[in-house]
Amino acid sequence: MPLPTTRASRLIPAAPDAVWNALMDPEILVRWLPPGDMTGRMHAFDGRVGGGFEMSLYYPEGETGHVGKTAEREDRTRVRFAAITPGRRVVWAVLFDTDAPALKGEMTITVSLEPAEGGTRVTFLSENLPPGLRPADNKEGSKESLKKLAAWFGG
Numbered sequence: 001m002p003l004p005t006t007r008a009s010r011l012i013p014a015a016p017d018a019v020w021n022a023l024m025d026p027e028i029l030v031r032w033l034p035p036g037d038m039t040g041r042m043h044a045f046d047g048r049v050g051g052g053f054e055m056s057l058y059y060p061e062g063e064t065g066h067v068g069k070t071a072e073r074e075d076r077t078r079v080r081f082a083a084i085t086p087g088r089r090v091v092w093a094v095l096f097d098t099d100a101p102a103l104k105g106e107m108t109i110t111v112s113l114e115p116a117e118g119g120t121r122v123t124f125l126s127e128n129l130p131p132g133l134r135p136a137d138n139k140e141g142s143k144e145s146l147k148k149l150a151a152w153f154g155g
Contacts, residue, residue, distance in 0.1 A: 002128075003107075004135040008142035009123040013155035016113050019120045020087045022152060023111060026053060032152050034058075035144035043076075052080040052092070069098045088113055102132025119155070122146060 012019050022028045026045035034040040034057045043054040057075040070076040076097035083091040092109040107128045114121040124142040129135055 003105075003131070004129040004138075006126045006129070006135050006139040006142065007123065008139055008146060009121060010143070010146035010150055011116055011119050011155075012122050012146070012150050012153055013119040014153040016087055016115050016120045018153065019113055019122060019149070022149060023090055023113075028152065029053070030055065032148040033145050035141035035148070047081070049081050049084050052078070054078050069096045069100065069103050082108065096130070100132055103130045105130045107133070119153075122149065 014022075022032065024047050026042045026047075029045075030040040030042040033055070037060045038057045039060075040058070041056045043056065045051075045053040055077055056070070057077070059073040059075075061073070078095045078097060080093040081090060082093045083089070089110060089112045092111065094107050094109055095105075096103045098104070105128065107126060107130060110123075110125040110127070112123045112125070114123070124146065126138050126142065129138055
C-alpha cells in the first residue's frame with residue numbers, strides 16, 4: 001500500500017533566482033520553513049547533493065495541543081539533498097529524529113520552482129509520509145511555510 005502524498009503550491013512575489021537563494025541559504029531557510037508560529041534552529045547545512053541540513057522546529061511556549069516528535073516542544077529533522085537542479089528543483093529526503101515507530105521512515109519533499117506572472121510558483125510535493133504524520137497536518141504545514149516564504153519577499 002503506497003504511503004500518503006500531499007501537495008501545496010503558492011505564487012511567491014520574487015524572481016526564481018531570489019526564491020532559490022531562500023531555499024539554499026540556511027540563514028533565510030530557518031526563518032521561513034518553520035510553519036505557523038513555530039521557530040527554527042539550523043544545526044548544520046551542506047548545500048550539495050548528498051549533503052543536506054539538520055534543523056529543529058519549536059512549537060511556541062504555552063501552546064497546547066501539540067506534542068513534539070523529538071522532545072516536548074521540538075521536531076528535529078535530518079534532511080539529505082537527494083537531487084538539486086539549481087534554480088528549478090530540490091529534493092529533500094527527510095527523517096524525523098524520534099523514537100516513535102509511526103514517525104520512522106524517509107519521506108521525500110520535492111520543492112519545485114516555476115517562473116510565473118508576478119513571481120515564482122513554488123510547489124511542495126511530499127511523498128511517503130510516515131503513518132504517524134497526518135496528511136492534512138503535513139499539507140497545512142506546507143501551506144504555512146509557503147505563506148512565510150511569500151511574506152519574506154513582501155507578499
